[in-house]
Amino acid sequence: MSEEHNYEPSNEALEPIRQRISVNVGNYLQHGDDVYKITQVLDYDSAIGINVATGRSSQLRIKELRPANNAGEESDHTYQDLEEIADSDWAEAEKRYSAIKPLVNELSPGRAVVAERAKEVGVGIATLYRWLNRFKSMGVVSALIPQQRGWKAGKGRISGLTERVIQEVIDDVYLTPQRPTDQTVVLEVKRRCHERGLKAPSATAVRSRLAKIPERIRMRKRGYREKARNQFQATPGRFPNADYPLAYIQIDHTQVDIILVDDDLRLPAGRPWITLAIDVFSRMVTGYYLSYDPPSTTSVAMCMAHSILPKDDWLTLHGVEADWPVYGVPSTVHVDNGADFRSETFRKSCQMYGINLEYRPVRAPRYGGHIERLLGNFMKKVHELPGTTFSSVPERDEYDSEKHATMTRSEFEKWLVTLITRYYHNDRHSGLGIPPIKQWEIGIFGDKFTPGIGIPPQPGDKTTLLLNFLPAFRRTVQSFGVTVEGMHYYDEALRPWINAKDPDNSKRKRQLVFRRDPRDISYLWFFDPDLKQYFKIPFANLSLPPMSVWELRQAKEKLKAEGKTSYNEHLVLEAITDLRNQVDDAKHRTKKARRQAQRRKEHERKISPAEPIPSEAPKSAVNESWDDDLLDDSAEIRGFGDIS
Known part of the structure; x- marks a missing residue:
């Protein structure tokens, strides 16, 4: 143990806050020193809340809200650094998260559903409710770390003969074009067990076996062959299960096909790298990272932080007047097999926020089609800029890229943000039939055909989020x-x-935990x-x-x-x-x-997604000789850092 902390720290402390700010009707959030109950969400920026102390309604800016103080309700592990959590505790938290995962996205799962799931995983109903409430209140897996060690969940067992009867009924009765109900299957199992002198299983046990049948087999065997083919056969432009905003995001890197010039001499400095993230459901760009540094764990950390955090200040930083209402923790991140995506820090950080990390099958680039098509389309636009290298030597022909290079990194970045927010997001997408921004709005707010998921929760603290994805190590x-x-x-x-x-x-x-930004x-x-x-x-x-x-x-x-x-x-x-x-x-x-x-x-x-606008942001001059519809020369281009 350390000696008592009776000193005055020489610099300001940062308390990690990992709760999410979920702006849904009925939730309690804090604004200033007051706690409000949300009664209506007006748009991306504002909501109506009732002050729980005074009973008065007020219009609140969503970006100014933060999690209500629930001291005592959450696990102490929620405030620990990820590296401080013991492997055994983390394994137990992952196990508990797996138990509640099917219920996490349910707004208010009924007792019957929870009871069924509790039976499946072998815990009590009250225990499952407690885990579910603890996770939803904090939004991170570490909230599920046990306060006391030694808990073991028991599991009920059914005899092998009874299991065989259940499987027979599933094959002979349930998986047929007649499409019998679950209750019919339960009764048939009881009847056959009675005939054979076996103890019949409970209805819950039978239903749990039905729930484990792969949906593709269920649909095909029960007469929905065409529907199963359309839903589960991967086709160009469609990604299975990306049915709502942030269900899946894809991330990838590429070197940009342009030579940029340095700020001082405006002479060629080289080609930058970009790490880009796309929401598969809406095709909205969720975030990016632009740098002269080759792809690394830092690239991934900055792109993830930029994807999850709101982008109002980022637009202000680059002087772009547009809307970019994309933020929130994704359900699944889909990446390739590069070492930067397989780092232990990235894997554990995704687990902390309940993000499922999926890797593309080796030598199967088609599984990353959405992000690769987006990068390809962006490069086509880059090929129209002065200093482009095009995509190949034959295509470049006699064009001298370095001679024609005129844009600094700040000017190119403003062009890129403008391209994303004012052109790409608002242009009709061939795969969707509507602009990405419209698809995103339908997914969030819904329409007469589709229920919306509501405004995604925001991270409670920007710096904590960024720190979670930065490299960690231990020292004495x-x-x-x-x-x-x-x-x-x-x-x-x-x-x-x-x-x-x-x-x-x-x-x-x-050994104590430290983190650092390699830049x-x-x-x-x-x-x-x-x-x-x-x-x-x-x-x-x-x-x-x-x-x-x-x-x-x-x-x-x-x-x-x-x-x-x-x-x-x-x-x-x-x-x-x-x-x-x-x-x-x-x-x-x-x-x-x-x-x-x-x-x-x-x-x-020192610009980052957590702090995009420093107290004194340096300025860089605009190259007024370069003109493009995507660059508004009347707007000031402000300083920026190594992440976007």
Whole structure:
């Protein structure tokens, strides 16, 4: 255990908040210091709520609402960092989530349905209700971690002969074009068991076996062959089970077919990478990440955070007047088999928010058709811009991409946001027959044919969400602080944990959880397991400049090449200064140096989906000589960072 926290932290603490802000009629949410009961949702931006203390109705801005304080109702594990949760506790939480998963999307599951599910998973009805309420109140799987260890669920068993009777009745009676009811099957099972002198199973047990029949087999055997073929046979432009907004999102990366110029000299800096996410149901773009850095776990983290968070401030950042009403936690994320999507941090973060992570079958690109078609269509638009590289050498022919390159990354990003929000979202989609924005609105609010799912819940805290997807690691705290890749970090928040002992083994030092953004490693995020809060831990040497993890590793490679087998922060600082000077001197000569300088500049801006608008956002000039219908030259292009 750590010593008592009787010190005053030197920087502001961040308490992780993982509840979702669900703006549905009847829910309780907090606005300022008051709690309101939502009575009506007006649109994407506002709702009517009754103040529970005064009884007065007020119009509330949805972006200003936050979860009502339910202290005491949720698990303490909800406020822990993911890496602090024991494997056994996490396994138990996943097991409980699997038990309630079929009921999670039900607005108000009836007792009969809950009782049936409780019987299937072998727990009491009250227990299942408690798990369901706990998950819905918090929206994260960690809410299901047991407060006390040792619980084991019992399961009832039916004899093998009885199971055989049930299967016979299913094959002979249920799976036939006559389509008998479940009750008919129950009675027939009882009749055959009576004939054979067997104890008949309960109606619930029989119905649970019926529920496990794959829907495709059920429909085909019961005379719905054509319907089964249409519903379950994958066809171009259709994705099975993507029946509502955020049921499935697909994510993929590609290098953009354009040469951009740097901000200072407006000389070619290279091609950026984009990570893009699409909602399969509506074809709306849920989020993206644009960077000169190759795809990585950071790309995935930033794209996921951008997808889940509201985008009003993001539109303001880029000076684009448009609506982008897409946010919320997806049910399933569909990705390829790249290492960046298979990281343990990404997998566990998705599990925390109840997101099902699905991977495409190997060597089956058709399973990612929606996102790949969208990226392909976007590249066709990019091919109309100055500096495009087109998609192949023959297509480029004699076009000199570097000579014609005119757009900076900020200008291209504003063009991209405009393309997404004002053109793509509002243009008729050939696969849907209507614009994506219209399909999204139908999915949210419904129409005379389709019930809507309602406005998706928002994350209760933006920074917590982003931190959950950033890389995590463990370190012990020494008297001088913490060391990561040879760099020392210290803050008063670490003092109680200096040489702290492992609570399970007093002979070992305690490993504590830290997270960092690889684009700026001048500070770490430290999770205090006693206070259950995050603290920023800066470089112990405050004279060190902000740097990315890539710059640090370049500096180490330089020192190694110079024959220095060991190094310290002074040598690293000298190496980084020398590398930056070389880049600055070479900017006039080489594209690689300009790209590296631009990467550093963008990392230093420290923009993220959680904080898109800094207190003093830097500005970049607009290239007024470039004109395009998708770029409004009258709007100011403001500074931006390494994520969009």
